Amino acid sequence: MKRILAALALVFVMLTPALAVSPDEVLDDPQLEQRARDISAGLRCLVCQNQSIDDSDADLARDLRILVRERLVEGDSNDEVEQYLVDRYGEFVLLNPRLSANTIVLWVAAPLLLAIGLIGIFVARRRQATPTPAGLTPEEAAALAALEDDTDKRS
Amino acid sequence: MSIELGHFALILAFAIAVVSAFGGLVLWRRGQRLANVMSHAAILQFVLVAVAFAALVHAFVVSDFSLLLAVNNSHSLKPLIFKISGVWGNHEGSLVLWILILVLFGALVAAFGRRLPADLLNLVIGTQSLLTAAFAGFTLFTSNPFLRVANPPLEGGDLNPILQDIGLAIHPPLLYAGYVGFSICFSFAIAALISGRIDQAWARWVRPWTMLSWIFLTLGIAMGSYWAYYELGWGGWWFWDPVENASFMPWLSGTALLHSALVMEKRNALKIWTVFLSIITFSLSLLGTFLVRSGILTSVHTFASDPARGLVILAILAILIGGAFTLFAIRAGALRQGGLFAPISREGALILNNLFLATAVGAVLVGTLYPLVLDAIAGTSISVGAPFFNFTFSALMAPLLLVLPFGPLLAWKRGDLVAAGQRLVAAAALAVFLTILISALGGVSISMVPIGLLLGFWVSFGSIAELIERSRLGRIPLRESLRRLAGLPRSIWSTAIGHLGLGITVLGIVSVSAWETERVTTLNPGETTELSGYTIAFDTFEKVPGPNYVAETGYFTVTAPGGSVEKLEAERRIYVASGMPTTEAAIQTYGFSQLYLQLGEPLEDTHVIRVWHKPYILLIWLGALVMAGAGMLSLTDRRLRVGAPRPAARAIPEPAE
Numbered sequence: 001m002k003r004i005l006a007a008l009a010l011v012f013v014m015l016t017p018a019l020a021v022s023p024d025e026v027l028d029d030p031q032l033e034q035r036a037r038d039i040s041a042g043l044r045c046l047v048c049q050n051q052s053i054d055d056s057d058a059d060l061a062r063d064l065r066i067l068v069r070e071r072l073v074e075g076d077s078n079d080e081v082e083q084y085l086v087d088r089y090g091e092f093v094l095l096n097p098r099l100s101a102n103t104i105v106l107w108v109a110a111p112l113l114l115a116i117g118l119i120g121i122f123v124a125r126r127r128q129a130t131p132t133p134a135g136l137t138p139e140e141a142a143a144l145a146a147l148e149d150d151t152d153k154r155s
Numbered sequence: 156m157s158i159e160l161g162h163f164a165l166i167l168a169f170a171i172a173v174v175s176a177f178g179g180l181v182l183w184r185r186g187q188r189l190a191n192v193m194s195h196a197a198i199l200q201f202v203l204v205a206v207a208f209a210a211l212v213h214a215f216v217v218s219d220f221s222l223l224l225a226v227n228n229s230h231s232l233k234p235l236i237f238k239i240s241g242v243w244g245n246h247e248g249s250l251v252l253w254i255l256i257l258v259l260f261g262a263l264v265a266a267f268g269r270r271l272p273a274d275l276l277n278l279v280i281g282t283q284s285l286l287t288a289a290f291a292g293f294t295l296f297t298s299n300p301f302l303r304v305a306n307p308p309l310e311g312g313d314l315n316p317i318l319q320d321i322g323l324a325i326h327p328p329l330l331y332a333g334y335v336g337f338s339i340c341f342s343f344a345i346a347a348l349i350s351g352r353i354d355q356a357w358a359r360w361v362r363p364w365t366m367l368s369w370i371f372l373t374l375g376i377a378m379g380s381y382w383a384y385y386e387l388g389w390g391g392w393w394f395w396d397p398v399e400n401a402s403f404m405p406w407l408s409g410t411a412l413l414h415s416a417l418v419m420e421k422r423n424a425l426k427i428w429t430v431f432l433s434i435i436t437f438s439l440s441l442l443g444t445f446l447v448r449s450g451i452l453t454s455v456h457t458f459a460s461d462p463a464r465g466l467v468i469l470a471i472l473a474i475l476i477g478g479a480f481t482l483f484a485i486r487a488g489a490l491r492q493g494g495l496f497a498p499i500s501r502e503g504a505l506i507l508n509n510l511f512l513a514t515a516v517g518a519v520l521v522g523t524l525y526p527l528v529l530d531a532i533a534g535t536s537i538s539v540g541a542p543f544f545n546f547t548f549s550a551l552m553a554p555l556l557l558v559l560p561f562g563p564l565l566a567w568k569r570g571d572l573v574a575a576g577q578r579l580v581a582a583a584a585l586a587v588f589l590t591i592l593i594s595a596l597g598g599v600s601i602s603m604v605p606i607g608l609l610l611g612f613w614v615s616f617g618s619i620a621e622l623i624e625r626s627r628l629g630r631i632p633l634r635e636s637l638r639r640l641a642g643l644p645r646s647i648w649s650t651a652i653g654h655l656g657l658g659i660t661v662l663g664i665v666s667v668s669a670w671e672t673e674r675v676t677t678l679n680p681g682e683t684t685e686l687s688g689y690t691i692a693f694d695t696f697e698k699v700p701g702p703n704y705v706a707e708t709g710y711f712t713v714t715a716p717g718g719s720v721e722k723l724e725a726e727r728r729i730y731v732a733s734g735m736p737t738t739e740a741a742i743q744t745y746g747f748s749q750l751y752l753q754l755g756e757p758l759e760d761t762h763v764i765r766v767w768h769k770p771y772i773l774l775i776w777l778g779a780l781v782m783a784g785a786g787m788l789s790l791t792d793r794r795l796r797v798g799a800p801r802p803a804a805r806a807i808p809e810p811a812e
Contacts, residue, residue, distance in 0.1 A: 022755070022763055023677045044538045050396045052540065055389050095540025102535055106525045110518035110547050117510045125498075 021054065025062070027069050036069050039081055042095050043068070052095055158222055161210025162301035165251070168203035168258070169295060171196055172288035179281015183274055183349070190273040193280040194265035200287055201255075201262035208255045211242050211300060221307040224248060224300050230313040230732050232703040240324040241314045246464075247300035249327060253444070254290050256328075256335040260364075261287065264339060271360065278346030279339070286338055289471045297464050313703065313732035322382030326375060330402055333372025334440040337409060339364040341437035344430045345479060348486040358420035358429065363790055365416055365433075369409045370786040376402055377779035385742055390751045390767050392667075392775060395544040400523045401443030404516050408436040411512035414505045422502055422567060424495075427487050428509070434483060438476045439516070445472050446523075497569040504562035504570075511555040518547045549603075556610040556661065560617025563650050564624075582620045586612035597670055607665035615658030618651045649789035656781030663747075663774025672768045677761040680709075687768040688716035689750055696762065704728040706739075709754040709762065715745055725754035747773040 021040075027033040037054060043064060045056035053061040053068075064085070071081045085093050097103045136144065175196040182189055214222045215238045218231040228245045229238055243252040261283040268276050294300070343361050347353040379402070384392040393399065412432040418425045445468045496502040522539045529535055560582065564575035590608045623629075625643055626636040674686040683692040692712040699706045711723040723741035730737070741752040748770045755763030 021675050021765075022758060023675050024758065026675065042540075042542050044540060050394060050538075050540060055391060090536065092536040092538055095538050096542035096546075097537045097539055102529060102533060103525075103537060106521060106539065106543075109521040110514060110551060113514045113517040114510070114551070117514055121506060121510065 021065065022062070025065055025069065027073065032069075032072050035078060036065070036072055039068055039072075039078055040065055042082075043085060044093050044095050046089060046093060157210045157213055158219070158301055158303065161207040162299075164203040164210070165207040165291060165301070166295060168200050168207070168254075169288060169291040171200055171203070172284045172291060175200070176281055176285035176288050179277045179279075179284060180349070183277035183281060185277070187273040190276045193277050194268075197258070197261040197265035197280045197283065200284070201258040204251070204255050204258045204287075204291075207301075208242075208251055211248060211251060212239055215239060215242050218311065219307075220309070220311055221303050223302040223304050226304060226308055226311050228314050229311040230703055231310060232731075233314070233319065234702060236321065236324055237314065237319045240318075243327050244314050244318045244323050247294065247298045249331075250290065250294045250298055251300055252327065253331055253335060254287060254294065256331050257283070257287055257290065257338060260336055260339050264342075274350055275343075275346050275352070275357075278349055279342045282342035282345045283338065286342075286475070289475065293464075293467055293471060297467050310732075313730065316704070316728070316730040316733060316735045316737045317386060319703075319730075320382065320386055322378065322386065326379045326382055329371050329378055330375030333368050333370075333375050333409075334402070334405060334443060336364065336368025336371055337405060337433075337437040337440050339368070340412065340433040341479070344433035345482065347430055347490070348482045351486065351489045353426055353430065353490050355420055355423050358416050361429075361433065362413070362416045362420060365409060365412050365436075366786050366790055369406070369413055370783045370790075372402070372406050372409060373779055373783045373786070376406055377776050377783075381776050384772075385740060386737075389753070389765075390740070390769060392772070395522075395541045397523050398443075398447050400519050400544075401439075401446045404519055404523075405436055405439040405443060407512050407516045407519070408432060408439055411509045411516075412436050414508050414512075418502050418505050422496065424502060425506070426490050430487065430490065431483060432509075432513075434476075434479045435516075438479070439520075441472050441476065445469060496567070499565065499572050500570040501562065501565045501567045504558065504565050507558060508555065508562065511551055515548060515551045518551060519544065522547065549607075553606065553610060556614050556657075559614055559654060559657075560620065563618075563621050563647075563654070578624050579617055579620055582616035583613060585616050604665060604669040607661065607668075611658050611662035611665055613658075614661060615655055618654035618658060621647065622651050645788055645792040649785045649792070651785075652788065653782050653785035656778045656783075656785060658778070659774050659781060660778025663771050663776075663778060666771040666774065667769050670770045671772075674764075674766045676764055677758055678764045679761050684764065684766065686750075686766050689766075689768065690714040691752065691764075691766055693762070693764065699726075701728065703732065704730045707754070709764075711741065711752060713743055713750060713752075723752055725752050727754055727756075744773065747771045747777070749773065 021037075027036060040054035041052050043053045045051045045053045045058055045061040045064070047058050047060050048056045051061075053064045067085070068081055071084055076084065082094065091097065091100075091102075097106060099107055175193060178189065178196075179193055211222075211224070213219075214225050215229050216235065218225065218229060218238070220226050220229075224245065224247055228248070229241050233241065241248075243249045261280060264271075264276070264279055264283065268279070271279070340361050343357065343364075347357055376399075379399070380392050383394070384390060412429065415425050415429045415432055419429045445465075522544055526537055526539055529537060560579055561572070561575050564570075564578055565572070586609055589612050590605055593608060594605045622640065622643070625647070626640040628636045672687045674684060676684050678684060678693040680693050680696050683690055685691070690713070692714075694710045694712055696707070696709050699708050706726045706728045708724055708726045711725065713721045713723055715721070721743050723743055725741035726739040728737050728739060729735070738753055738755075741754075743750045743752075748768065749772055751767040751769055753765045755765055757763075
């Protein structure tokens with residue numbers, strides 16, 4: 001019975017929303033706090049669906065928020081805090097992936113697509129421009145001459 | 156009994172779809188006689204799927220817990236509207252809704268398409284039936300919504316509480332109407348490729364369907380965004396969630412299609428590209444369905460995570476999309492290009508529009524799928540989140556917004572950039588002036604803000620520049636100007652209003668990103684806090700039972716800087732059946748700005764209160780509404796309704812005396 005109660009209690013704790021940034025987490029120094037917020041917005045809540053730890057109500061996100069603030073208080077720079085978390089949780093924790101051999105394709109995709117599109121348009125135009133309109137057939141030339149002749153006479 | 160009737164109707168619809176897909180795609184040359192049969196088959200499919208859908212709705216409304224789907228997703232205490240919307244708040248039911256809209260569009264083509272050439276109609280309905288067959292088959296064989304339980308329970312398991320919202324009643328049907336509407340463009344593209352015939356009449360046919368789907372998708376996305384904003388509880392309105400991206404990509408590509416179909420309709424150019432975009436747009440809709448339904452992505456949108464289903468959907472996708480592109484590769488060369496134009500021209504501007512939109516689609520697609528692919532290939536997990544998308548997407552949209560106002564001012568074939576620029580001088584000056592003024596007054600903490608503001612104002616004023624120019628406002632008497640305005644073609648109005656909507660949305664996004672303020676604090680009843688000039692008093696706190704949940708409600712009094720006083724209620728709810736907690740934020744609107752107040756968890760005998768001030772946030776969705784309205788205006792344009800001449804009516808012989 002005790003076990004069931006404990007299990008129920010655990011379920012309840014997991015379900016209770018501990019919503020994003022709580023007042024008891026906030027640092028006294030507003031500048032440090034703002035830095036903490038900026039860093040948090042770029043860190044993934046690892047157990048959530050595509051949420052930053054700044055937005056998430058999960059317990060893990062809370063732990064990470066507190067961790068970020070602890071590192072800042074100890075004098076880490078923003079990059080050092082990020083590195084500290086990457087060392088522990090891997091690149092997965094960063095919502096903005098770093099440029100590396102693994103992510104080079106991701107980062108160059110957009111400029112590359114734009115370049116391919118531009119080249120495609122250029123090639124299509126070149127190809128389209130090549131067939132110049134064919135000259136007049138002898139019959140058409142004769143008809144045109146007759147028309148011009150006619151106009152000249154009238155004026 | 157009605158369940159079995161619905162089940163049977165869906166099976167019958169599947170069978171008819173299979174036959175009609177075969178008939179349409181193989182025997183399409185048979186002409187008018189086949190077309191008559193195809194039209195009836197399309198309408199019959201719609202009637203049958205409607206019966207199947209109605210059977211499900213009925214079971215949910217009367218809480219028939221012998222239906223497995225109702226057991227898992229309904230509850231007898233739920234309000235009626237949520238019982239109905241619960242039908243599509245799950246994997247199986249949402250598929251039936253998907254199919255219902257698919258066959259509805261097929262039936263609409265059959266009903267309004269009597270003037271289409273018979274061969275084209277056969278091919279279009281044939282392709283449409285192929286899609287119906289694929290998805291009805293998938294539903295029947297892997298995700299049957301009509302399964303019964305031998306021993307019906309007394310009560311159902313209830314619907315995910317986050318989904319128990321009016322949003323679920325509106326958001327999925329709108330979104331699906333948009334997604335699935337693009338199937339018509341797809342079918343027309345396939346028909347053009349198979350028959351090798353494509354002309355301006357084709358574009359004139361495709362464009363209203365594209366526009367209609369685009370309007371639905373625009374409204375659906377805006378609605379979903381607003382729903383997430385008020386329901387999820389921290390006031391975010393766009394998360395670059397893979398599922399959001401899945402709906403955003405068809406929107407971007409559909410927007411490109413609208414513009415390229417315009418070039419094709421007016422100038423008979425860009426044919427191959429337009430066909431390609433038609434295929435791409437619907438493929439992205441299908442990909443969205445796959446991403447959401449397969450369980451590859453877990454999110455609130457994913458109802459079932461069953462790998463077997465995912466594989467079947469993937470197979471359907473591979474066959475449909477792969478088949479379409481193979482057909483494109485073989486047949487695209489047969490389509491003749493026409494309509495020469497100079498680089499600086501309306502056509503050129505629309506190509507530039509397509510270039511940036513298509514690149515944006517590519518960038519979002521790569522960003523969405525990259526983590527999945529990298530995980531599969533290298534086994535490395537990375538995250539691609541909001542910071543990446545914000546950067547990439549803004550970088551691609553900025554040049555598009557910059558050149559946008561020029562487009563409508565350039566002439567077809569050969570435009571005059573200098574003349575267009577001269578007509579935009581006033582708009583540019585006004586945009587620069589307002590940007591400097593607001594940046595000075597509002598204080599700018601992020602360096603990109605002035606650029607965003609400038610672009611937002613530039614697009615807004617630039618879009619209405621043509622209206623002002625054409626009405627000669629200020630240069631001739633006002634009444635004459637108004638008369639001229641009223642006489643302008645609807646296409647000019649809808650272009651201007653649509654682009655204005657985009658500008659409004661940009662301004663809303665910039666404003667809320669730059670000047671949002673937030674306060675997180677603990678309060679007891681009787682205490683007050685303050686944010687951006689608003690005074691928030693926490694009056695009382697009580698527990699209130701709801702129909703199928705218990706709520707803790709905080710009552711607040713907010714005094715605005717102007718002195719107006721409002722009473723607000725914010726709730727935390729625990730749903731009885733599932734034990735799941737949700738929060739209901741209190742939102743108060745001041746003009747276009749909102750105050751967003753959320754009652755947080757209890758903390759050491761006090762309550763955590765979070766308040767946000769979101770300046771001009773409503774502009775984001777207002778802009779989307781304006782865009783959709785512009786689309787509707789464009790649909791009423793006579794030129795779109797008169798697609799092709801009506802075939803001469805057969806003379807009715809006079810009865811003899």
